[in-house]
Amino acid sequence: MDSYKDSGIGQFIWDDDFRAWVLAPTRELEAYWSDWLREHPEKREVIQSAREIVLATTVREPGLPASEMEASIQNTLRQLTTVQGSPAKKYALYSWLPYAAVFLLVCSLGWLAYWRMPSSLPSAAGKIAEATIAPGMTTRQNNSRSSLDIRLPDGSEVQLQPQSRLSYPEKFASEKREVFLTGEAFFDIVPASGHPFFVRTDELVTKVLGTSFWVRSFQKEQGIMVRVKTGKVAVFKHDEENESDPSALEGAYATVLTPNQQIVYSRKEAQMEKSLVALPEPVSGVFDTFRFEYDDVPVSRAFEDLEKAYGVDIVFEESLSDCPVTASIGGFPLYEQLRILCKAISTEYEVANGIITIKGSTCK
Numbered sequence: 001m002d003s004y005k006d007s008g009i010g011q012f013i014w015d016d017d018f019r020a021w022v023l024a025p026t027r028e029l030e031a032y033w034s035d036w037l038r039e040h041p042e043k044r045e046v047i048q049s050a051r052e053i054v055l056a057t058t059v060r061e062p063g064l065p066a067s068e069m070e071a072s073i074q075n076t077l078r079q080l081t082t083v084q085g086s087p088a089k090k091y092a093l094y095s096w097l098p099y100a101a102v103f104l105l106v107c108s109l110g111w112l113a114y115w116r117m118p119s120s121l122p123s124a125a126g127k128i129a130e131a132t133i134a135p136g137m138t139t140r141q142n143n144s145r146s147s148l149d150i151r152l153p154d155g156s157e158v159q160l161q162p163q164s165r166l167s168y169p170e171k172f173a174s175e176k177r178e179v180f181l182t183g184e185a186f187f188d189i190v191p192a193s194g195h196p197f198f199v200r201t202d203e204l205v206t207k208v209l210g211t212s213f214w215v216r217s218f219q220k221e222q223g224i225m226v227r228v229k230t231g232k233v234a235v236f237k238h239d240e241e242n243e244s245d246p247s248a249l250e251g252a253y254a255t256v257l258t259p260n261q262q263i264v265y266s267r268k269e270a271q272m273e274k275s276l277v278a279l280p281e282p283v284s285g286v287f288d289t290f291r292f293e294y295d296d297v298p299v300s301r302a303f304e305d306l307e308k309a310y311g312v313d314i315v316f317e318e319s320l321s322d323c324p325v326t327a328s329i330g331g332f333p334l335y336e337q338l339r340i341l342c343k344a345i346s347t348e349y350e351v352a353n354g355i356i357t358i359k360g361s362t363c364k
Contacts, residue, residue: 005040012050022054024221025264027273034278034351041336044279055161141165142183152179156197159186163218184216189231200238204265204272208233213257227262227277230284235263235272259283259311261354274354276312280334283311292330292337299325299345303358310334316358320345323363 004012012018021029037047142148142160150158153171160166164183172178178198189197191210199206201217204224211231217224226235234254255263255272260280263272287309294302300321303314312334323345329337338349338356347360 004036004043007046009046009050009053012047013053018050019054022051024223025225026223026266027264027275030264030273030275030278034276037278038335038339041333041339044333048279136170137167138170139165139167147186152177154192154195155190157188161185181215181217183218184214186212186214186229188212203237203267203270205236205238206233207236207254222267224265224267225262226257226265228257228259229281230259233257235265237270237272257354261312276351276354276356280310280312282309286311290330292328294325294327294329296324296326299323299341299363302327302329302341306334306337312356313354314356314358317361319361320347320358320363 148160161184168179180200197208212229214227265272290305325344345363
């Protein structure tokens, strides 16, 4: 767990395990990095910046030949050596250049590999392939290196990520709104009672009434990810979908997600794993109403504040409810806030299946 504690952004963006977690998360990788971030909350901003760089500069098709890759790396290393060998008085002015050079190297390799790509992505299977060519359907494909903003017929907004494709009707049907995704996109859906919204990928269906969430489903990756920012969604496998009640979110086979929860679907195992996201974000419009200052108050009050502020579930024994706590936890990320509270009452916490559980029955 401590092998990354001294790493900076440059080290993270080249680390194979880190890149695998960002680009093709598995249950094991999610568990590892969630635990690591809980132990190193001071690295939150570094991790977030590294994630953004990896996502912004990664090309998901075969890249450059090894000879060209090596030449680019050697050229950058020669520039770094020149900068690091400069007189001391120049170092302060140019100390940021090694980091910038690493970033530019990633960008340049991505750009060169991008131009070597085929002009279109492989067509998706089943309904997604049919939807792309069906009459009355619009297909938008993002071959650029930045997100593409799309406004759907109902006013919902989509940020389609690079090397991704979205198909949707020119006008939504009266009983439901349905789109087909290959790749990655962020959806901000306009609420419409009785008119649920469906995002279909190869194996999964994400069903919502009005919310904002991420879906990531690249055909060459081992997993599919759905992550909720606001509201509630239900995720089904295609063969377990139940649309008999189009306004219902929950069903016998649905995995329901709320803010800061996600599922990672393993294509190999055909199973979904539910968890909290690695970096839980405050619920918009709610977080600012809490000060997170506690002076000899029951710990249950602090836990309830965190539940409302982050939209998460925190489970604990009733015997812990009245344990007194004095703490100031404003300005800390969620997992650090939990660590401080648990330390104050001599307990620990764990995260499983998207739920936070406080381990302990008495406060000492």
